[in-house]
Amino acid sequence: xxxxxxxxxxxxxxxxxxxxxxxxxxxxxxxxxxxxxxxxxxxxxxxxxxxxxxxxxxxxxxxxxxxxxxxxxxxxxxxxxxxxxxxxxxxxxxxxxxxxxxxxxxxxxxxxxxxxxxxxxxxxxxxxxxxxxxxxxxxxxxxxxxxxxxxxxxxxxxxxxxxxxxxxxxxxxxxxxxxxxxxxxxxxxxxxxxxxxxxxxxxxxxxxxxxxxxxxxxxxxxxxxxxxxxxxxxxxxxxxxxxxxxxxxxxxxxxxxxxxxxxxxxxxxxxxxxxxxxxxxxxxxxxxxxxxxxxxxxxxxxxxxxxxxxxxxxxxxxxxxxxxxxxxxxxxxxxxxxxxxxxxxxxxxxxxxxxxxxxxxxxxxxxxxxxxxxxxxxxxxxxxxxxxxxxxxxxxxxxxxxxxxxxxxxxxxxxxxxxxxxxxxxxxxxxxxxxxxxxxxxxx
Numbered sequence: 001x002x003x004x005x006x007x008x009x010x011x012x013x014x015x016x017x018x019x020x021x022x023x024x025x026x027x028x029x030x031x032x033x034x035x036x037x038x039x040x041x042x043x044x045x046x047x048x049x050x051x052x053x054x055x056x057x058x059x060x061x062x063x064x065x066x067x068x069x070x071x072x073x074x075x076x077x078x079x080x081x082x083x084x085x086x087x088x089x090x091x092x093x094x095x096x097x098x099x100x101x102x103x104x105x106x107x108x109x110x111x112x113x114x115x116x117x118x119x120x121x122x123x124x125x126x127x128x129x130x131x132x133x134x135x136x137x138x139x140x141x142x143x144x145x146x147x148x149x150x151x152x153x154x155x156x157x158x159x160x161x162x163x164x165x166x167x168x169x170x171x172x173x174x175x176x177x178x179x180x181x182x183x184x185x186x187x188x189x190x191x192x193x194x195x196x197x198x199x200x201x202x203x204x205x206x207x208x209x210x211x212x213x214x215x216x217x218x219x220x221x222x223x224x225x226x227x228x229x230x231x232x233x234x235x236x237x238x239x240x241x242x243x244x245x246x247x248x249x250x251x252x253x254x255x256x257x258x259x260x261x262x263x264x265x266x267x268x269x270x271x272x273x274x275x276x277x278x279x280x281x282x283x284x285x286x287x288x289x290x291x292x293x294x295x296x297x298x299x300x301x302x303x304x305x306x307x308x309x310x311x312x313x314x315x316x317x318x319x320x321x322x323x324x325x326x327x328x329x330x331x332x333x334x335x336x337x338x339x340x341x342x343x344x345x346x347x348x349x350x351x352x353x354x355x356x357x358x359x360x361x362x363x364x365x366x367x368x369x370x371x372x373x374x375x376x377x378x379x380x381x382x383x384x385x386x387x388x389x390x391x392x393x394x395x396x397x398x399x400x401x402x403x404x405x406x407x408x409x410x411x412x413x414x415x416x417x418x419x420x421x422x423x424x425x426x427x428x429x430x431x432x433x434x435x436x437x438x439x440x441x442x443x444x
Contacts, residue, residue, distance in 0.1 A: 028296045036300075040297075047286050049289075050263075051262070090115055090118045094115035094157075101148075110135055110145030114126070114146060120226060121224070123158075123160065128142050128143055155171075155224065156225075157224055162430065163185060166188070167185050170184055179210065182203060191436075192433030192435045237353075238353050239255055239258070239304060239308075240255055240308050240354045242357070244319060250316065262293060262294050262297055264287070264294075303340070308363070310334045311366050315327055325383060387413075389431065398439065403422040404422075407422045
């Protein structure tokens with residue numbers, strides 16, 4: 001007979017305890033200006049001790065109209081103050097179409113999340129896996145939501161690349177040539193180079209049918225949503241303003257119009273205290289929640305200002321000279337500069353935008369890898385993409401620049417990248433290949 005010995009022992013495990021204060025700080029940090037306004041208003045409905053003063057700048061910011069909002073009073077909700085005829089956004093455009101069909105709550109959440117991550121052209125700017133993680137939903141539900149979004153008008157909305165954008169437009173067009181879909185999905189590079197005979201051999205089709213499909217595909221819109229929300233980025237609520245001073249300094253200030261003053265209602269405090277022990281438990285709970293919100297809001301604003309100031313300092317050339325002077329920048333560099341963790345910087349820049357002398361810019365656009373020039377300097381990939389766009393914008397559309405020609409022009413500026421990299425960056429900017437940009441003549 002065998003006997004198994006039992007032993008008692010101690011084991012020490014390190015475990016992170018997420019306090020309510022920490023949880024709320026993380027939540028507040030990730031909110032955009034508009035989301036923050038809605039969140040604070042909701043908190044004031046739930047907690048009678050919370051009072052919110054919304055400061056709305058007028059006369060160029062020289063005067064403030066203070067509107068107070070507290071429990072039970074929804075007339076001062078800034079969300080209700082938005083007029084019905086505000087400029088159209090892609091989110092609003094999608095929401096209007098979503099009302100016409102049945103859907104589950106999870107699908108609705110996923111569709112609206114995806115709509116919020118469309119760029120001005122209508123392309124989806126977030127992987128489905130990330131969307132599923134952010135929403136805490138199965139990826140299958142997010143995929144279903146994407147299919148629903150891609151069924152909306154205009155055809156091509158929700159595409160993740162040029163190939164899918166063209167394919168969606170073809171799929172929803174009953175008059176599309178029979179071979180157009182296959183060509184767009186499988187032979188787009190050959191189509192861009194006008195290798196019609198190669199496509200014909202691959203598909204076992206007549207050359208005339210390929211030419212007909214090619215002409216049809218050229219008429220499709222590679223930026224299907226660009227007319228829905230022109231200047232969409234310029235119409236969003238910015239979180240901060242960056243201004244160049246006359247002496248060359250760069251000043252940063254948070255947007256006070258979307259930063260309400262949150263305080264405790266002293267008349268309610270007096271009321272609770274007068275009623276004695278009967279309401280003591282409720283009073284303590286509401287008071288603790290109000291103070292936690294006030295502290296969290298102050299910490300959010302302080303961290304946001306620190307991060308933006310660090311980005312501005314590290315990207316000084318952009319503010320002085322323009323997008324082509326963006327420097328390679330990582331979250332780690334900003335985190336080290338302000339003495340915080342990378343995850344804090346990541347949460348801070350999420351869904352935030354600033355107003356700059358170069359227009360309204362999302363904070364995430366300041367981050368990206370770099371390329372080394374012949375002179376040993378490092379330029380950001382985004383600045384190279386912007387330079388490619390400038391070259392294409394200035395080209396003669398009768399003789400558009402090929403990717404190889406652009407590569408040679410960049411090399412003349414000391415930026416050596418391959419034709420393949422030019423093509424990749426061009427596609428990331430949603431710009432068609434040279435053959436599809438040509439106008440006015442069929443051949444060179």
